[in-house]
Each structure stands twice: as C-alpha cells, then as structure tokens.
Amino acid sequence: MDIRESVKESSVRLPFTIRENSLLAKLASYKLHAPRMALTLGKTIHLYNCSAEEFMANERWVNHEMEHLRQFRKYGLLKFIFLYLLESIRKGYYNNRFEVEARSAESGEME
Ligand SMILES: [Zn+2]
Numbered sequence: 001m002d003i004r005e006s007v008k009e010s011s012v013r014l015p016f017t018i019r020e021n022s023l024l025a026k027l028a029s030y031k032l033h034a035p036r037m038a039l040t041l042g043k044t045i046h047l048y049n050c051s052a053e054e055f056m057a058n059e060r061w062v063n064h065e066m067e068h069l070r071q072f073r074k075y076g077l078l079k080f081i082f083l084y085l086l087e088s089i090r091k092g093y094y095n096n097r098f099e100v101e102a103r104s105a106e107s108g109e110m111e
Helices: 003-011 023-031 052-057 059-075 077-095 097-104
Strands: 017-019 037-041 044-048
Touching: 017 052, 023 037, 023 044, 037 059, 044 052, 052 059, 059 077, 059 097, 077 097
Parallel strands: 017 044
Antiparallel strands: 037 044
C-alpha cells in the first residue's frame, strides 16, 4: 500500500451497520465492568445500553470503533479475532495494541 492509499484509508469512514441491545455487547460490558458498550465485529457495531443515536453523537467513540472496522478490514475477520484475543491474553484489554491504536484514533487526527 502506498502513502496516498493509506492516507485515504484512514480518513474515510467505512460502511457499517449498528445493532442495538446486542447480547454480545452485553456480555462484553459485564466482562469489562462497563455500564455501556460498543463492540465492533466485522462490519457491525454492537451496542449495549446505548442507542444508535447516542453512539453516533459521540464523535470520539465513533472514531474509536471506526479504527476497529479498519482493523477488521486490514486483517480479515478470523485473523483479526485471533490476533486481538492473543493480544488480550498477553497484555490485557487496555494495553492491547489494537485498543491503543483505536484510542489514538479517537481525536480524529491521524499522525
Ligand atoms: Zn476498542
């Protein structure tokens, strides 16, 4: 991938669908002790205790999940799930490099 493509890639919002009241997001919210949750799986953003409207109004949160969408697209569904779980086992949730990447994307400014 050349530089031009990677710039384009990082500034474009990828297509996605939102699922509210997701069981998957509910389980993740219990596991992470978070009162509300957004969890991206492939091209779907699963929400728990948060409406699609509330989620979309939170730009930093959307940017965070957009980064996960890009990660899924970059590695493919199964490979990314595998790499993500491996990182979580080794480093935990917070220091997982995919979470670090997603947090740095929250401001919407790419380095
Ligand atoms: Zn995340």
